[in-house]
Amino acid sequence: MITETFEYHAPEDVQAAVAILAEHGPEAKVLAGGHSLVPLMRLRLATPSVIVDLNRIPQLRGITTENGSITIGAMTTHAAIEHSAELKAMLPVLPAAAALIGDPMVRNRGTIGGSLVHADPAGDWPAVALALDAQLQLVGSHGETTVRADDFFVDLLTSAVEPDEILTNITIPIPTGRVGVSYQKFAHPASGYAVTGVAAMVMLDDADACIESRIAITGAGATAVRATESEAMLRGTDLNGGSIDRAAESAVSGIDFLGDIYASEEYREQLVRVYTKRSLLAAFRAATSGHGAEAAKTI
Amino acid sequence: MTYPITMTVNGTDRTDAVEARLLLVDYLRNVLGLTGTHVGCNTSQCGACTVLLNDQAVKACTVFTVQANGGNVLTIEGMATDGKFHPLQQGFWEEHGLQCGFCTPGMILSSYDLLKHNPDPSEVEIRHALEGNLCRCTGYQNIVKAVQYAARNGVLSVPSEESAPTVDAQGENGAAG
Numbered sequence: 274m275i276t277e278t279f280e281y282h283a284p285e286d287v288q289a290a291v292a293i294l295a296e297h298g299p300e301a302k303v304l305a306g307g308h309s310l311v312p313l314m315r316l317r318l319a320t321p322s323v324i325v326d327l328n329r330i331p332q333l334r335g336i337t338t339e340n341g342s343i344t345i346g347a348m349t350t351h352a353a354i355e356h357s358a359e360l361k362a363m364l365p366v367l368p369a370a371a372a373l374i375g376d377p378m379v380r381n382r383g384t385i386g387g388s389l390v391h392a393d394p395a396g397d398w399p400a401v402a403l404a405l406d407a408q409l410q411l412v413g414s415h416g417e418t419t420v421r422a423d424d425f426f427v428d429l430l431t432s433a434v435e436p437d438e439i440l441t442n443i444t445i446p447i448p449t450g451r452v453g454v455s456y457q458k459f460a461h462p463a464s465g466y467a468v469t470g471v472a473a474m475v476m477l478d479d480a481d482a483c484i485e486s487r488i489a490i491t492g493a494g495a496t497a498v499r500a501t502e503s504e505a506m507l508r509g510t511d512l513n514g515g516s517i518d519r520a521a522e523s524a525v526s527g528i529d530f531l532g533d534i535y536a537s538e539e540y541r542e543q544l545v546r547v548y549t550k551r552s553l554l555a556a557f558r559a560a561t562s563g564h565g566a567e568a569a570k571t572i
Numbered sequence: 573m574t575y576p577i578t579m580t581v582n583g584t585d586r587t588d589a590v591e592a593r594l595l596l597v598d599y600l601r602n603v604l605g606l607t608g609t610h611v612g613c614n615t616s617q618c619g620a621c622t623v624l625l626n627d628q629a630v631k632a633c634t635v636f637t638v639q640a641n642g643g644n645v646l647t648i649e650g651m652a653t654d655g656k657f658h659p660l661q662q663g664f665w666e667e668h669g670l671q672c673g674f675c676t677p678g679m680i681l682s683s684y685d686l687l688k689h690n691p692d693p694s695e696v697e698i699r700h701a702l703e704g705n706l707c708r709c710t711g712y713q714n715i716v717k718a719v720q721y722a723a724r725n726g727v728l729s730v731p732s733e734e735s736a737p738t739v740d741a742q743g744e745n746g747a748a749g
Contacts, residue, residue, distance in 0.1 A: 274614075281575060281592035281638050304639075311634045312615050324592065326639060352628070376704025377682065378619060381628040382635070463617060465703075 276314040283326040287333065287412050287441060290325050294437045295414040297323045303439060304328070305348060305387030308379050333386070333441060338363060341447050347386025347440045355380060363447055366454035369568030370401050370472070373458060375465045386440045389425070392432040392496060394531065395466040399426055399497035401456055403489030404472035405445045413438035426496035450484075451477040453560030456568040457552040458492070459544050461535060467492040468536050469544035471524075473552040475512065477560050483507045486556075488520070488549060493528050493541050500524040500549065512557045521550035577641040581606070582650030590637045597621040597632035600647060608648035608677050612706070619705035622678035623647045629685035631704070648677035651684070660684055660722040669718030671709035679705050683719045692723055 284290040294301050302321035304310055305328075313319040327333055333348035336357055343364055345354065354360060355371035374380055374388075374397050388398040389409065402409075402422040409420045414437045425433045434440055448454070458470030469492040476485045486507045491497040503520035510516035525542045532538035555567040574589040581604060590599060600606045600623065612620030614633055621632040624646035651658040660680045663669060670676045679702065686693060686701035693701065698719045699712070707715060 275595070275598075276593045278573075279592055280573065281636070283638070283641075307634050307636075307639075308616055311636075315614065328639060376619070377685065377701055378622055378629050378631045378704045379616070381685075382630055 274315050274317060276311075277317060277320040277322075279321055280323045281326065282324065283329045285329050285331075287330060287439060290327060290330065290439055291412060291414055291437065293323070293325050294439070299436045301325055301436070303390070305390075306350065306379075306383035307387075308375070308383045309387065309391045309393065327439070336360060338447075341449070342444050343367075343447060344442050344444045345385055346442055347389075348384050349386070351375070351380035351383050351385065351388075352377070354385060364405075364445065364454075364566070365564075366401065366405075366456055366472075366566035366568060367445075369566055370397055370456040373397060373456070373460070373465075373568060373570045379465070385443060389443065390432050390434050390440050392426050392428075392430050393466070394429055394495055394497070395461070395468070395470075395492045396497070397456070397458065397467055397470055397491065400467075400470050400472040400489040400491035402443065402445075403497055403499050404454065404456075404474045404487045405448075406487065408444045409433075409440055410442040410444065411435075411438045412441050419444075423499065426498075429495040431496075448474065448476065451479070451560050452565070453477075453556040453558065453562075454566045455552045455555035455559060457548050457555060458570045459548060460570045469493055469541055469548050471545070471548040471552040473549070473556040475507070475553065475556045475560055477512065477557075480511065481513055481557075481561065482509060482511050483516070486553075488524060488553070490524065490528065490545055490549070493525075493545050494531055495529065498528060500526075502526050503549065507553075512553075517550060517553045517557065520553065521546050524549040575638050575641075577638060579640050579643050579645055581645045582647060592636060592638050594637045595633055596623070596625070596630075596635040596637050596640050596645075599637040600632060600645070606647050606649050610674055610677060612674065612678075617704075617706070618675070619678040619682060620675055622681045622705065624681055624685060627685075627688075629682045646681070646684075648680060651680060658684075658722075659725045660687070660718070662725065663718035663721030664715070667714050667717040667721050669710065669714045675705060675707045675709075679707065679715055683722065687719070687723060693719070695720070 301323035304326040334346045337344050351371045351374045360367045407422040420433050454474045456472045458467040472489045474487045486504045488500040503524045506520045530538040559567050578587045610620040612618035616634040623632045
């Protein structure tokens with residue numbers, strides 16, 4: 274089906290984009306890579322009367338490193354992240370996770386910012402952003418704000434971005450010390466979305482005891498969430514012992530699971546246990562081997 | 573309301589006025605008559621509509637024509653040069669990389685994007701690169717061989733005259749595959 278008619282704007286800077294959004298309110302919709310929005314418009318599940326295409330705003334693209342943090346422009350494509358030599362050296366879980374998204378054509382158009390703001394319950398970046406404690410910079414008609422990933426995913430397909438705001442940058446602190454990060458997902462064989470995906474970060478002391486961890490789960494409930502109970506169970510424990518097994522069992526706690534035709538609630542619960550364990554083990558391996566990151570998917 | 577656009581399609585400059593909602597694949601097929609780019613699933617999954625936009629493989633059913641304004645588009649019709657198959661087209665011919673041929677234009681454009689960045693891909697890399705292109709006939713085995721053929725035979729060069737079947741100036745034969 275073709276989409277409803279709409280008015281098209283392709284502003285060349287953020288201020289112009291925000292002004293258009295402020296003028297049209299909730300009637301306007303921001304277009305990033307289009308791989309969620311355009312199919313929704315074609316099914317007429319979304320019928321915005323105004324489209325604000327961010328693809329012609331150069332300041333929203335690119336990867337910079339500064340003061341121990343990496344900043345990624347919201348319109349940076351998954352492919353640009355996948356192939357970034359800078360990220361492969363500084364934070365290799367990002368290119369590794371990017372390579373697991375969709376397929377090459379999706380990655381050529383789809384953007385990290387679009388994925389985060391769309392807040393698909395089965396998106397990959399929400400889990401990775403939570404595990405890496407990302408900060409999300411928003412610009413709106415009332416100025417700039419920064420939101421932590423922990424406060425960003427509000428509900429099913431709902432992020433903290435207001436209708437007159439644009440996500441401009443994602444800033445991620447580069448973990449230092451004996452740190453490993455992993456993203457493991459069970460991918461839907463057709464769409465590539467995460468039926469369940471788990472991102473894990475572990476920071477170890479010299480005796481392999483866990484100083485800090487962050488575990489984030491996507492594909493289980495309405496939004497990506499952290500498994501804070503499991504994180505607390507790991508703190509101070511030697512990860513060579515059984516604590517990873519116990520933390521993985523507890524990762525389901527507090528999640529209101531969603532089932533669908535492909536995977537029931539019970540099946541997703543089991544996937545969360547299995548993939549939390551795999552992701553923690555992979556992050557632990559990465560931390561102890563000095564490789565920094567691992568990512569993999571199973572179909 | 574229409575929006576003025578200019579773009580280069582297979583080396584030819586085009587100027588038009590289009591509705592914002594006109595998808596790139598519909599512009600190519602219905603306005604320009606370049607029907608080698610196929611519409612399969614219409615939901616950005618099957619890859620039959622793959623073209624190169626500004627040197628990147630994209631699904632033309634998920635890009636509005638206005639977004640390609642000022643851009644450079646390559647479709648299957650632009651692959652042959654001087655009446656000779658591109659090595660990828662030749663590869664699909666030699667290795668029986670198609671049966672019904674519906675997915676072939678998208679397969680070829682995706683493979684072209686792969687070989688530009690990685691001229692000597694492994695089998696695993698070829699399969700990974702073609703994840704976004706679905707084929708209902710072949711079982712993919714001969715498609716992989718076709719891409720390997722193109723890699724061996726210089727993807728950016730013109731094939732030798734004696735082994736290349738000729739195609740007409742519009743490239744229609746090459747397009748249908």
